[in-house]
Amino acid sequence: MKSTLALFQGPKIRTTPFPPHPVIGQAEKDALLEVLDSGNLSTFIASPGEYFLGGKKIKQFERDFAEFHGVEHAVAFNSATAALHAAIVACGLQPGEEVIVPPYTFTSTATCALMHNAIPVFADIQDDIFCLDPTAVARSISPLTRAIIPVHLFGHPADMDGILRIARKHNLKVIEDCAQAPAALDKGRLVGTMGDCGIFSFTESKAITTGEGGMLITQDASIADLARLVRNHGEVILEGQASRTYRSTMLGWNYRMTEIEAVLGIVQFRKLEDLNQVRIELSNYLTSKLSGMDGLTAPTVCPGNKHVYYVYALKYDEAKIGIPRALFIHALEAEGIPFDAGYVRPLYLSPLYHDKKPFAFQHYKGSARYDKGLCPVAERMNEREVILTQMARPPATLADMEDIVRAFHKIFERKRELLEGSKVLAQQLAAS
Numbered sequence: 213m214k215s216t217l218a219l220f221q222g223p224k225i226r227t228t229p230f231p232p233h234p235v236i237g238q239a240e241k242d243a244l245l246e247v248l249d250s251g252n253l254s255t256f257i258a259s260p261g262e263y264f265l266g267g268k269k270i271k272q273f274e275r276d277f278a279e280f281h282g283v284e285h286a287v288a289f290n291s292a293t294a295a296l297h298a299a300i301v302a303c304g305l306q307p308g309e310e311v312i313v314p315p316y317t318f319t320s321t322a323t324c325a326l327m328h329n330a331i332p333v334f335a336d337i338q339d340d341i342f343c344l345d346p347t348a349v350a351r352s353i354s355p356l357t358r359a360i361i362p363v364h365l366f367g368h369p370a371d372m373d374g375i376l377r378i379a380r381k382h383n384l385k386v387i388e389d390c391a392q393a394p395a396a397l398d399k400g401r402l403v404g405t406m407g408d409c410g411i412f413s414f415t416e417s418k419a420i421t422t423g424e425g426g427m428l429i430t431q432d433a434s435i436a437d438l439a440r441l442v443r444n445h446g447e448v449i450l451e452g453q454a455s456r457t458y459r460s461t462m463l464g465w466n467y468r469m470t471e472i473e474a475v476l477g478i479v480q481f482r483k484l485e486d487l488n489q490v491r492i493e494l495s496n497y498l499t500s501k502l503s504g505m506d507g508l509t510a511p512t513v514c515p516g517n518k519h520v521y522y523v524y525a526l527k528y529d530e531a532k533i534g535i536p537r538a539l540f541i542h543a544l545e546a547e548g549i550p551f552d553a554g555y556v557r558p559l560y561l562s563p564l565y566h567d568k569k570p571f572a573f574q575h576y577k578g579s580a581r582y583d584k585g586l587c588p589v590a591e592r593m594n595e596r597e598v599i600l601t602q603m604a605r606p607p608a609t610l611a612d613m614e615d616i617v618r619a620f621h622k623i624f625e626r627k628r629e630l631l632e633g634s635k636v637l638a639q640q641l642a643a644s
């Protein structure tokens with residue numbers, strides 16, 4: 213009998229790709245042209261005085277971002293990674309000191325410490341929201357600990373009350389990594405406003421984009437000033453200064469955002485809440501249709517929190533469902549539905565932390581470990597329990613989500629056919 217599953221040459225649920233992201237509209241195009249016509253493309257050093265802290269568009273983007281978050285300072289960067297590095301410096305970390313980070317995140321949440329010869333110490337995550345677990349943080353404190361970087365992973369806030377309590381007790385700085393969660397709320401508080409500073413990413417895949425770009429926000433004037441120095445070669449850059457001095461007062465880099473990126477950011481940022489709302493509606497639709505299926509657990513949203521769904525991540529109970537996770541993902545992909553098994557291998561398992569130990573470790577007198585088994589929850593989530601997609605985002609529609617739901621039902625209903633077919637396939641592969 214001919215199979216009905218696309219994995220075995222049956223008809224696919226979806227033959228067209230999901231609509232491309234990001235959506236760049238006429239407003240972005242008009243704004244870009246205005247900058248191109250002005251001739252001011254970067255402007256940090258183009259003319260003395262007014263532009264030492266960035267051009268008009270950068271300053272406006274920073275002002276808009278700060279106002280929305282109700283903070284005094286916003287400092288634009290050319291990536292969130294640059295902003296994270298600046299945050300580590302600006303928070304006063306010294307070489308050889310430790311920063312507690314989750315292992316289930318993008319690499320630069322941790323490498324920003326190494327960039328300053330400080331050391332990432334990995335603490336485990338919660339198994340419901342996938343963010344740093346305060347109890348694991350408490351266990352990871354050492355005399356060398358100076359900071360914690362909670363990541364609001366997939367768009368859901370980390371447990372900030374738990375993390376801030378530990379930070380206060382041990383006098384630690386808190387740098388919120390909000391790259392995946394702009395405008396998410398933790399009990400009414402915007403992410404990025406609860407710690408000493410918050411950083412955001414505008415790389416192409418994110419909720420709003422400038423192509424590449426980042427932002428640091430803070431209430432602390434000294435953090436903002438130091439971040440600006442790191443951004444611009446450590447040059448003293450005073451508002452109203454008559455000419456460039458070329459005197460570096462500290463080690464700095466070229467982490468400057470351009471006017472081209474900033475103007476995109478201004479327009480995109482105005483759309484952030486609406487874009488997030490689309491993500492929420494698409495994700496809520498998936499949850500309403502998938503959470504009743506035995507063995508699937510929809511994303512947790514903690515009471516009083518706003519999840520902005522950078523990623524739609526489900527928990528997959530292989531024993532209950534009776535289909536190996538990898539096989540299920542293959543079957544979904546064959547149906548034209550992009551899904552991943554897990555997110556990233558816990559970062560401490562990367563070669564970076566093993567055979568090619570970076571220069572930073574030469575300053576280190578502590579005992580951070582990077583061996584398998586260090587963060588069992590993160591390992592289990594990635595190896596067995598998490599499945600995820602990024603397709604629940606604008607400009608996708610509920611009809612696109614319905615395709616995802618239909619594919620899940622189709623595969624669940626044809627479990628026997630899938631398991632039998634995969635055995636035959638495995639035998640054929642072994643024989644070939």
Ligand SMILES: Cc1ncc(COP(=O)(O)O)c(C=O)c1O
Nearest residue numbers: 291292293318391413414415425
């Ligand atoms: C959690 C997290 N932190 C940091 C980054 C780094 O952002 P960027 O690519 O802007 O440097 C990303 C994005 O890739 C991220 O997802």
